[in-house]
Amino acid sequence: MVVLAQLMSSSVFYGWWIVLASFSISALVGACGFFGFTAMLDPIVKEFHWSYTQVSFASSLRGLEMGLLAPFVGVFVDRFGPRRLLLVGLSTIGMGFILLSLMQNLWMFYAAFILLAFGAGGCATVVTLAVVARWFHRNLGKAMGITLSGFGASGLLVPAIVWLIDGFGWRSAMMIQGIGIWILGIPLGLLIRNRPEEIGQLPDGLSLPSNPSITTVSILQPESPAAHSSFRNAVRSRPFIYLNIVEALRFMVLTAVVIHVMPYLGAAGIPRETAGFVAAAIPLFSIPGRFGFGWMGDVTDKRYVMAISFFCMSSGLLAFCFAAAMWPLLIFLLLFSPGFGGIMVMRGTIIREYFGVHSFGKLAGITMGSASIGGVIGPTLAGWVFDFYGSYNHLWMIFAIILFLMLFISLRIRREDILPDKA
Numbered sequence: 001m002v003v004l005a006q007l008m009s010s011s012v013f014y015g016w017w018i019v020l021a022s023f024s025i026s027a028l029v030g031a032c033g034f035f036g037f038t039a040m041l042d043p044i045v046k047e048f049h050w051s052y053t054q055v056s057f058a059s060s061l062r063g064l065e066m067g068l069l070a071p072f073v074g075v076f077v078d079r080f081g082p083r084r085l086l087l088v089g090l091s092t093i094g095m096g097f098i099l100l101s102l103m104q105n106l107w108m109f110y111a112a113f114i115l116l117a118f119g120a121g122g123c124a125t126v127v128t129l130a131v132v133a134r135w136f137h138r139n140l141g142k143a144m145g146i147t148l149s150g151f152g153a154s155g156l157l158v159p160a161i162v163w164l165i166d167g168f169g170w171r172s173a174m175m176i177q178g179i180g181i182w183i184l185g186i187p188l189g190l191l192i193r194n195r196p197e198e199i200g201q202l203p204d205g206l207s208l209p210s211n212p213s214i215t216t217v218s219i220l221q222p223e224s225p226a227a228h229s230s231f232r233n234a235v236r237s238r239p240f241i242y243l244n245i246v247e248a249l250r251f252m253v254l255t256a257v258v259i260h261v262m263p264y265l266g267a268a269g270i271p272r273e274t275a276g277f278v279a280a281a282i283p284l285f286s287i288p289g290r291f292g293f294g295w296m297g298d299v300t301d302k303r304y305v306m307a308i309s310f311f312c313m314s315s316g317l318l319a320f321c322f323a324a325a326m327w328p329l330l331i332f333l334l335l336f337s338p339g340f341g342g343i344m345v346m347r348g349t350i351i352r353e354y355f356g357v358h359s360f361g362k363l364a365g366i367t368m369g370s371a372s373i374g375g376v377i378g379p380t381l382a383g384w385v386f387d388f389y390g391s392y393n394h395l396w397m398i399f400a401i402i403l404f405l406m407l408f409i410s411l412r413i414r415r416e417d418i419l420p421d422k423a
Contacts, residue, residue: 013205026150056383077361089122097178145294252374289338310340
């Protein structure tokens with residue numbers, strides 16, 4: 001509490017401390033719960049002699065649970081606030097990893113991932129972006145870009161996870177991750193404050209008006225009339241439907257690549273240590289995209305930024321098909337990673353700009369649920385393709401074509417197509 005009081009009394013707008021805490025939580029959860037999973041795929045397959053499809057389904061099961069939970073998480077964010085959800089989510093993720101370290105059969109493996117899914121739902125981008133959307137308006141793209149860069153910075157922790165698994169065994173590595181999330185994550189969650197008004201501030205650090213007749217909204221940067229569209233009209237509008245389509249397909253491709261990158265590179269003859277660094281580089285190389293495309297979204301049409309991001313993802317994945325050589329891997333990292341990072345930022349900023357902050361949590365939750373449907377399909381499909389054909393390459397090419405087509409769908413996300421409210 002003393003630290004919190006010092007932060008609140010400092011000259012730095014407390015919203016940036018919120019961004020820093022959200023960044024750190026995203027990095028911790030992203031490394032342990034998402035990007036680091038590829039490192040344990042081969043050790044579990046070798047110990048239990050399960051197929052890649054069976055093991056990959058655990059990630060899809062987590063995606064399914066998160067998909068079912070995400071719309072409710074959005075409702076809970078709007079009703080109870082992000083802080084409570086973050087604390088519950090971090091506690092649950094820790095328990096999930098400890099259960100995972102103790103599992104002896106397939107049903108326990110799946111049960112642990114269901115628990116991880118429920119915990120991740122409380123720490124998902126729906127929650128962190130919801131709190132950032134409440135603290136920022138004019139600098140929203142930058143703040144969301146920094147927050148989502150935490151998910152990218154999680155790549156710094158992936159080599160440590162690989163080292164833990166290879167040096168101490170995957171069970172000990174899972175136990176250490178569970179305890180580590182409790183020790184590091186929960187104090188970060190305690191720094192979160194749901195709204196700037198709770199500590200006498202306004203979004204972007206603006207001063208409270210001395211005239212009580214002046215409302216908070218009136219001193220903020222004006223929103224478009226469409227930003228006041230009702231929740232019911234928002235979910236029925238063409239831009240929101242298109243946004244959910246592109247998110248589902250983007251996440252289908254992303255999860256397939258992230259979960260199977262190390263088995264794919266191993267099958268291509270690349271050493272496990274090198275494959276581990278590539279797995280770590282995928283989120284790290286997305287950070288320039290989150291910052292760069294986030295900044296571009298503040299100064300230009302966000303749908304154009306999203307289209308450019310999809311082009312980068314598609315081109316990078318095409319290069320990934322030739323990953324036996326190192327130069328295509330570098331092209332993959334330079335294009336694919338910034339591309340998916342930029343789309344993540346645009347997703348939240350488009351919802352905030354087009355539909356306002358009032359229903360942000362619910363709308364972001366629905367979009368996360370749609371993305372999770374793709375997350376269910378992607379890893380399991382990739383595992384089945386490898387079990388059946390012994391290669392991933394044809395699947396990567398198909399996915400590259402799908403991403404390219406999403407470029408055109410993203411251009412159809414137009415603000416003028418939002419349904420007007422009835423008088």
